[in-house]
Amino acid sequence: MNKRIFAALATVVLGFGVIAGIGTYVAAAKNDPGVTVAEAADSYTAPDGTVYPQVKLSLNVYPNSLFGGHHGAGGGAHPDYVSYGLGGPNGEVLSDAQTGTNFQVPAHTAVTITVYQYDSGETLNNDYFAHVRGTADGKATFVQRWDTKAKSNASTEQQITNIPADMVGHTFTIHGISDKKSQLFVSVPLMMSNDEEVGAAEEEGGYTQFPTKTTFTFITGDEGEYVWNCEFPCGDGTIARFGAAMSTMGYMSGHFIVKG
Template sequence: MSRPARVLAVGVGVVFGVALIVYYIVSYLTITPPGVAATGSKPRVHLTLQTVASFGHAPHADWVSYLARNPSGKWVHSTVLRVPSYSTVTVTIYQFDTATGLRNPFWGEPRGTIGGTMNVDGKTLNVLDPDLASHTFAIPDLGVAVPLKGVADDAKNQCSVAPCTLSEAHTTVTFSFKTGKPGKLRWQCFVPCAAGFPLGFGGPMQSVGWMDGYLMVQ
């Protein structure tokens, strides 16, 4: 290959690489969904979330996702959650996805929750079989990490389009944790559940509004 051809090839590669970086920034890092406030008032509030196997709508119909219910009872496609400082936050998560399993059994224990427990379908647990987990809800800065039990693979009436309803197959996970001083905290799922992406990461796993978001402590 001649020197001009090599220079051209390098130039094309650089332009392509820059284009990919710009696409990543525009598509994943600059989009912030609307905030959803917890219900109730300081010092005790409640967040209600759901996880779905596929969002079912544009721009990424096949992406796994979280949704949050606002104080009016409407499901919102957002993972920006607003809670008061120095308060007890009780979280209810309706889990509509099937089990993916945990690569590290460490995530099978609820951590950072009040009492070190969670309630799964009416039963108080301090550990979940790693093979039964579908997702996790984790706030590293608060030391909170909770595994979410998946729906059985052969469960009838499974949800395919969000928002899902309680008449469809699901598990219910409830837990509480305490907030501290005001701040912007990152939260996310640590289960590599992004089907179609290398090792299950990428796509919804790295995108605010899907499987990670912010806890706005105010």
């Protein structure tokens, strides 16, 4: 009889071991690109005069995921998916970039994000997202042609509150779970690039030299876990074009953690 009890205990231990093993495998299969932690480096004066510490993030949006160290390059998964990625301070394509779709920023801080958009675009399915929402001044700073070689504006810089809904490349939209805390909601449309995009960073005739550049600043509230995603339907060949790249974390969506 004692042998039976022992066997039962062994089964329980073994069973939970199997569960832990499978869990570890499934968790590892997430293929998480890791979290980019932004540190306060500067200060920002909001329109109401309050001064906040400021962090800066520089992102690129590519027509495919062949730009660097994580996804499509080197034969990884889904080279044909559109993808966000960490970029250099002037929109450079970083050959060693992890995808950079998970971010961590401090609470009660001004976050300034600059997005260089290398992809073309079409019409949004909901023009709500053609408007700038939730930034500190209600606006975004926009340059239609940014010269990545000269590292300067190739067209005039302007303040925008919205862009035509049929010229959107992608959007950067942060939202979260409704709880007792203040909610962060930021959505900024990213104008399409006029130059047709092809290839990968390292190829001949790779990404365009003139991406669009959009800069915006928002103030974070209390600590919290948010997500961001693109609200432009760019998962081609799927229902409502929200499958494929749009439904896989690390391409057009990621975590946005407000902490510390």
